[in-house]
Amino acid sequence: xxxxxxxxxxxxIGEQAAGQTIDALVGGAIRELGLPGPVxxxxxxxxxxxxxxxRLRLFPCPIRQTVLPAGRHGFTKDQQVLAGEVCWxxxxxxxxGAIATxxxxxxxxxxxxxxxxxxxxxxxxxxxxxxxxxxxVFVWIFYALIAPMNxxxxxxxxxxxxxxxxxxxxxxxxxxATLMAILGAVAVxxxxxxxxxxxxxxxxxxxxxxxSGFGALGAATLVAGLVVRMSLPDVPELAVIDMNxxxxxxxxxxREPPFWLEWLRRASCNSVELSACxxxxxxxxxxxxxxxxxxxxxxxxxxVAVLLAIFMMSAITDVGLWRTAALAGVPLVVxxxxxxxxxxxxxxxxxxxxxxxxxAFARWVARQGGEALGRMxxxxxxxxxxxxxxxxxxxxxxxxISAAIWSIFAExxxxxxxxxxxxxxxxxxxxxxxxxxxxxxxxxVFGLAGLIVAGVVPLLIRQRRKxxxxxxxxxxxxxWCGRVILNPVLNLLLMLLVLWIAFGGALQAVRTAxxxxxxxxxxxxxxxLIGGLIRFHDQVAAYNPMAIALVGxxxxxxxRAADFVSAALGVARDIxxxxxxxxxxxxxxxxxxxxxxxxxxxxxxxxxxxxxxARQYPHDRLIVIAHSQGTVIAAQCLQxxxxxxxxxxxxxxxxxxxxxxxxxxxxGFDMADLPPQxxxxxxxxxxxxxxxxxxxxxxxxxxNHRVAPGGHTGYWxxxxxxxxxxxxxxxxMS
Numbered sequence: 001x002x003x004x005x006x007x008x009x010x011x012x013i014g015e016q017a018a019g020q021t022i023d024a025l026v027g028g029a030i031r032e033l034g035l036p037g038p039v040x041x042x043x044x045x046x047x048x049x050x051x052x053x054x055r056l057r058l059f060p061c062p063i064r065q066t067v068l069p070a071g072r073h074g075f076t077k078d079q080q081v082l083a084g085e086v087c088w089x090x091x092x093x094x095x096x097g098a099i100a101t102x103x104x105x106x107x108x109x110x111x112x113x114x115x116x117x118x119x120x121x122x123x124x125x126x127x128x129x130x131x132x133x134x135x136x137v138f139v140w141i142f143y144a145l146i147a148p149m150n151x152x153x154x155x156x157x158x159x160x161x162x163x164x165x166x167x168x169x170x171x172x173x174x175x176x177a178t179l180m181a182i183l184g185a186v187a188v189x190x191x192x193x194x195x196x197x198x199x200x201x202x203x204x205x206x207x208x209x210x211x212s213g214f215g216a217l218g219a220a221t222l223v224a225g226l227v228v229r230m231s232l233p234d235v236p237e238l239a240v241i242d243m244n245x246x247x248x249x250x251x252x253x254x255r256e257p258p259f260w261l262e263w264l265r266r267a268s269c270n271s272v273e274l275s276a277c278x279x280x281x282x283x284x285x286x287x288x289x290x291x292x293x294x295x296x297x298x299x300x301x302x303x304v305a306v307l308l309a310i311f312m313m314s315a316i317t318d319v320g321l322w323r324t325a326a327l328a329g330v331p332l333v334v335x336x337x338x339x340x341x342x343x344x345x346x347x348x349x350x351x352x353x354x355x356x357x358x359x360a361f362a363r364w365v366a367r368q369g370g371e372a373l374g375r376m377x378x379x380x381x382x383x384x385x386x387x388x389x390x391x392x393x394x395x396x397x398x399x400x401i402s403a404a405i406w407s408i409f410a411e412x413x414x415x416x417x418x419x420x421x422x423x424x425x426x427x428x429x430x431x432x433x434x435x436x437x438x439x440x441x442x443x444x445v446f447g448l449a450g451l452i453v454a455g456v457v458p459l460l461i462r463q464r465r466k467x468x469x470x471x472x473x474x475x476x477x478x479x480w481c482g483r484v485i486l487n488p489v490l491n492l493l494l495m496l497l498v499l500w501i502a503f504g505g506a507l508q509a510v511r512t513a514x515x516x517x518x519x520x521x522x523x524x525x526x527x528x529l530i531g532g533l534i535r536f537h538d539q540v541a542a543y544n545p546m547a548i549a550l551v552g553x554x555x556x557x558x559x560r561a562a563d564f565v566s567a568a569l570g571v572a573r574d575i576x577x578x579x580x581x582x583x584x585x586x587x588x589x590x591x592x593x594x595x596x597x598x599x600x601x602x603x604x605x606x607x608x609x610x611x612x613x614a615r616q617y618p619h620d621r622l623i624v625i626a627h628s629q630g631t632v633i634a635a636q637c638l639q640x641x642x643x644x645x646x647x648x649x650x651x652x653x654x655x656x657x658x659x660x661x662x663x664x665x666x667x668g669f670d671m672a673d674l675p676p677q678x679x680x681x682x683x684x685x686x687x688x689x690x691x692x693x694x695x696x697x698x699x700x701x702x703x704n705h706r707v708a709p710g711g712h713t714g715y716w717x718x719x720x721x722x723x724x725x726x727x728x729x730x731x732x733m734s
Contacts, residue, residue, distance in 0.1 A: 002079075005621055006082055008083075010627070012630045021716065024717060026064050032722035039066045043063065045060060059090065061609050088633070091598055113138075113390075117584075119386050119390065122665045131387075138306045148210055149217060152217050152292075156183050156289075184220070184224070188222060205580070206580070264288075304498070310387070403551065407548050442544045444551075447500050447501055504540065575629065578602070580597065580598050582597055602633055621649060624650050627653045627716065632669070635652070639674060648677050652682070680703065683695040685706060688711060
């Protein structure tokens with residue numbers, strides 16, 4: 001008597017080579033199940049279902065086959081096992097090299113926008129329509145404006161190297177405005193080539209927005225360069241020579257430029273300490289770059305304003321108008337009071353008053369007992385809407401990473417420029433704008449340091465009390481310290497961090513506006529509000545060199561550890577691509593054309609592996625074993641399979657299915673309709689797993705097993721997992 005088992009293995013997030021997971025499964029089975037062997041091993045290539053009629057897209061399917069004799073672990077029949085692995089990590093390949101890793105890091109930050117879009121439209125608690133609109137606007141600003149602007153700046157920087165190595169810029173060679181027009185033309189051609197050759201129905205919303213914004217900005221740059229170029233004479237005017245007095249030479253007067261170009265030149269020279277604007281060969285390209293930089297600054301201010309509007313509307317919706325005013329007003333008053341404290345005694349007195357107020361609040365919480373703590377937990381704790389923290393993270397991480405990359409690039413330019421003593425175009429422009437581009441670097445570094453210090457607290461509590469984690473999902477311990485991802489304390493601090501950086505950016509914008517408008521603010525009395533704020537801004541900005549040095553050191557460390565950074569990015573990349581959509585609106589919109597292209601490919605691979613193995617191996621039951629993100633894939637695929645005759649057993653480990661996906665994206669991950677042939681679902685989770693926990697479904701359809709601490713990895717070699725596998729293979733229902 002033989003029982004035939006078909007086993008599907010679905011790996012989790014991270015860099016997984018084909019066969020790595022199933023080999024870990026086999027290795028554990030040899031030790032824990034006592035497999036006598038031999039284990040047959042092979043890899044077959046399976047074709048994906050694709051609309052391309054000419055080319056096949058193949059992916060590997062590692063297969064292992066063996067027999068477990070009867071009499072072991074209570075088995076009454078020989079257990080024939082054919083196991084196949086569902087590989088999908090190649091759909092989000094890791095970059096190779098430091099430069100590719102840097103770009104992949106920025107792309108991963110951008111893909112967080114997909115999670116915000118999904119959460120605002122698919123959570124249990126529907127967000128207000130204005131909030132949904134603002135979240136879409138915020139993500140669009142990043143996809144279609146901020147990212148393409150940085151790409152255009154990078155292309156322009158590379159193109160400006162022509163002044164150093166190919167053709168010197170000047171009125172008689174290559175005009176700066178012509179170079180800008182060439183840059184715009186290259187961007188337009190790239191956009192048209194993408195539209196005609198590379199765009200596919202499965203192209204992501206990020207790709208579509210980026211290329212559209214890139215083409216539009218390129219067209220604007222092309223037009224601006226041509227307009228400036230046509231406003232200038234092609235050749236210098238002839239000199240005036242008096243024939244009666246040949247020794248008298250009167251140089252030609254240059255033709256006056258249009259008033260708007262003259263204003264642009266003056267504004268660029270007044271706003272920052274430009275050196276390029278004083279060079280006749282560079283002044284027009286410097287003016288155009290200044291205008292582009294001001295447009296980028298305005299875009300950033302709009303993004304921050306949209307984020308603040310989301311925060312205010314969300315807070316009013318959650319806690320009401322007066323509590324929102326208190327939450328936003330009290331920290332603002334404290335920050336302003338600290339900044340305006342003119343001397344040390346006043347600052348000490350202010351801090352003492354804050355300490356007294358904090359002690360009084362703590363005493364009130366102690367008198368209220370668990371009720372007050374419960375209210376605070378419900379207010380700041382685990383909620384169904386996380387679009388605001390995600391948008392905060394996008395803004396902060398992009399500012400930090402892009403500033404670091406541009407700082408490192410500026411240092412490389414200095415190395416290239418050193419033989420000419422800083423006289424090349426690119427060297428002068430980076431010298432002019434490096435201070436403006438990194439004017440808030442000290443704010444970013446100080447804020448990041450505060451976030452790290454505050455984030456250590458829940459980590460220490462988790463470490464000391466990890467045995468008590470995952471007992472009560474509603475307890476203060478699980479809400480405040482149970483998760484590192486989406487932790488309410490860090491989410492609140494992240495919002496304060498964004499406000500802090502926005503404060504520094506707003507002050508820098510005010511100073512730049514004063515410079516452009518010719519307002520002489522320096523002699524103002526420092527005791528006034530604006531004077532005190534600018535004085536405080538100058539004090540913080542004085543640490544910019546130190547902050548830039550720290551960011552540079554971090555960038556060098558990341559450069560040397562590019563492979564490690566790439567592997568760490570794989571976790572975030574695998575999560576974000578699963579929510580990547582093709583169009584702006586949600587794919588669950590009735591009659592809409594938007595789709596989760598990568599998600600559908602992954603699920604199609606699961607079905608292809610199952611059907612491929614089922615055709616060559618008739619089986620009595622199907623066993624699916626999955627870890628982490630693979631549990632989400634497996635559960636959705638089994639749910640969509642529909643009724644059948646073959647019994648199904650599901651073993652999940654470290655699953656984020658219900659407490660992350662089911663909570664924050666409920667409409668897309670509703671597990672209410674499970675297939676009737678699913679006889680048993682065993683979920684195993686460690687109490688200190690920061691990703692996976694229990695899977696909670698109506699009717700108690702899942703048997704949850706909480707095991708000893710061990711983190712999120714290593715489930716495949718955990719003996720608690722193998723006990724569950726033995727239960728499934730033996731058919732025991734305990």
